[in-house]
Amino acid sequence: MKCWIRIVKQAKLKALREGDVMKKNNLDIKTNMVHGRRSLAEVTGAISMPIYQSATFRHPAYGESTGYDYSRVQNPTREEVEDTIALLEGGSKGFAFSTGMAAIAAMMELFSPGDHIIASDDLYGGTYRLFEEINKKNGIEVTYCDTSRIVELENNIQKNTKCLFIESPTNPTMKVTDIRQAACLAREKGLKLIVDNTFLTPYFQRPLDLGADMVVHSGTKYLGGHNDTLAGFLVTNDVDDAERIDMIHKTVGAVLSPFDSWLILRGIKTLGIRMERQQSNAMKIAQWLKSNQHVEEVYYVGLEDHPGHEINNKQSEGSGAMISFRVKDVKKARDILGRLKIISFAESLGGVESLITYPIEQTHQAIPKEIRDRIGVDEYLLRLSVGIEEAKDLIADLDQGINRE
Numbered sequence: 237m238k239c240w241i242r243i244v245k246q247a248k249l250k251a252l253r254e255g256d257v258m259k260k261n262n263l264d265i266k267t268n269m270v271h272g273r274r275s276l277a278e279v280t281g282a283i284s285m286p287i288y289q290s291a292t293f294r295h296p297a298y299g300e301s302t303g304y305d306y307s308r309v310q311n312p313t314r315e316e317v318e319d320t321i322a323l324l325e326g327g328s329k330g331f332a333f334s335t336g337m338a339a340i341a342a343m344m345e346l347f348s349p350g351d352h353i354i355a356s357d358d359l360y361g362g363t364y365r366l367f368e369e370i371n372k373k374n375g376i377e378v379t380y381c382d383t384s385r386i387v388e389l390e391n392n393i394q395k396n397t398k399c400l401f402i403e404s405p406t407n408p409t410m411k412v413t414d415i416r417q418a419a420c421l422a423r424e425k426g427l428k429l430i431v432d433n434t435f436l437t438p439y440f441q442r443p444l445d446l447g448a449d450m451v452v453h454s455g456t457k458y459l460g461g462h463n464d465t466l467a468g469f470l471v472t473n474d475v476d477d478a479e480r481i482d483m484i485h486k487t488v489g490a491v492l493s494p495f496d497s498w499l500i501l502r503g504i505k506t507l508g509i510r511m512e513r514q515q516s517n518a519m520k521i522a523q524w525l526k527s528n529q530h531v532e533e534v535y536y537v538g539l540e541d542h543p544g545h546e547i548n549n550k551q552s553e554g555s556g557a558m559i560s561f562r563v564k565d566v567k568k569a570r571d572i573l574g575r576l577k578i579i580s581f582a583e584s585l586g587g588v589e590s591l592i593t594y595p596i597e598q599t600h601q602a603i604p605k606e607i608r609d610r611i612g613v614d615e616y617l618l619r620l621s622v623g624i625e626e627a628k629d630l631i632a633d634l635d636q637g638i639n640r641e
């Protein structure tokens with residue numbers, strides 16, 4: 237399929253107002269993660285972006301402004317994290333929200349009553365709940381399907397479809413959608429493609445470069461990386477969308493605080509080395525789980541026999557550190573949760589500390605049983621977010637948790 241997405245976007249980029257344009261640079265992402273955009277470094281010489289803990293900003297005189305008015309509208313620390321995430325994702329504009337859900341809720345304000353959206357069927361449970369409990373009553377209809385099959389995406393398009401919303405890999409069964417193909421389909425049919433890039437982060441995957449129109453993040457996960465901060469992001473290349481999101485962001489007000497912006501900036505500095513280490517641990521654990529007699533199935537995109545392995549390799553530079561696995565016995569699944577000592581039984585993912593969750597009762601509880609059954613979220617399934625600890629210790633912990641009778 238031939239596709240002209242980049243060219244169209246470049247033309248649009250030109251139209252962005254001067255000063256609003258995220259200056260692209262030629263540095264490697266590894267350098268950009270550490271240095272961010274450094275918009276204010278010249279002013280004070282501070283190596284770490286200061287926390288501008290100010291609600292409001294003094295104007296020098298009538299008709300004059302420092303560029304900052306009130307921190308719901310913009311704050312220098314938040315602006316730095318927004319520009320940094322835009323730089324890493326290759327977007328022109330980034331927006332920082334108080335949580336990932338706040339970012340997705342703001343994104344949904346782009347749509348109107350009567351609009352239809354197609355989404356991955358094993359979506360993050362909170363996103364599903366937002367679509368069903370909040371957006372539906374506002375007249376927005378969502379169809380869920382296996383977006384790893386492009387033909388299913390195509391078959392579900394209706395006259396009023398406005399957007400394809402995907403996660404890749406999905407949560408928790410790690411299905412991979414071909415983002416380039418989805419982008420071509422979206423372009424052909426005049427739809428937006430929005431990708432939740434929480435699992436792989438821009439370090440491994442940059443959906444805008446693959447043709448997506450917008451990227452969503454729960455910054456709570458890998459970007460923050462320390463299980464200590466909630467945050468969310470939207471990044472786009474589209475001028476119209478950027479202007480509308482800007483209006484929604486400052487009007488609704490679920491913005492990221494200066495201190496939390498700083499924590500995410502600090503997290504991003506080590507994103508690359510954390511991702512590398514977490515991924516290498518995940519590969520060792522996935523292989524160990526695969527050879528365990530109590531384990532029925534292992535879902536990890538990095539394993540060669542994973543159905544999405546090849547497509548993931550084509551569109552990203554890594555497999556991340558999220559693993560799901562199915563054990564053969566329900567009692568065992570539940571026993572493991574209480575037995576693990578280093579790996580904590582806790583919701584969330586992406587941080588330096590390894591966590592294990594029970595999707596059916598935690599992250600995916602909001603999803604109806606019939607969908608859960610179809611996508612394989614059952615009592616046997618556990619999800620592991622692999623941290624940066626020593627892999628041998630993590631495996632020993634799993635060993636005593638799984639192999640004990």
Ligand SMILES: *Cc1c(COP(=O)(O)O)cnc(C)c1O
Binds near residue numbers: 336407466
């Ligand atoms: C956690 C998560 C969210 C929601 O983010 P919060 O920061 O918890 O609000 C959205 N999408 C994915 C894939 C997530 O893992």
